[in-house]
Amino acid sequence: GAGVSQTPSNKVTEKGKYVELRCDPISGHTALYWYRQSLGQGPEFLIYFQGTGAADDSGLPNDRFFAVRPEGSVSTLKIQRTERGDSAVYLCASSATNTEAFFGQGTRLTVV
């Protein structure tokens, strides 16, 4: 597609449930990033993929968060045992080598 696509656009889940958030990057972009944006804050880095491997996962807040990119294209962010504090907009971005990142519109996750 022309841009970074994220699905779903909105997700409401109950506390303790498992969720998956999907990101389709721009075709040909080798780098993919996940960010989390809490209300009133700037996005915060979670994880960065170069190809299929996670090159830097230092931003993941704890082991309930995990992300994969098995074929070097689509990525899934997985959150286990969701907590109310996980409520935020999750942003995905992709970039070609050494160029700026292009962001998707995000998935708004609400944990009730």
Place this chain on the structure above:
Amino acid sequence: AQSVTQPDIHITVSEGASLELRCNYSYGATPYLFWYVQSPGQGLQLLLKYFSGDTLVQGIKGFEAEFKRSQSSFNLRKPSVHWSDAAEYFCAVALSSGSARQLTFGSGTQLTVLP
């Protein structure tokens, strides 16, 4: 670790007035610098970036920014604001070395434009 400060949480200007949004960063070397805009329900859109060279950079939608090394600043400017510029603006930095481009964002400045 690098950090980004946007000291103005909210700015209100009249349509047609000039605009300056402030951004200061903390980092030992010169980072890559970016300004993004986020409209309600929209993703982040890149306005402009500075990697090296001319310290005054031009971006889309009539925006420009000036990198001042001595002040560790990268302020965003526009000479005449349009109502459609109302949005939230984020300054961001990325490490200048390595292949990673993870960004550190400021907390944003919300711009309101009065008719």
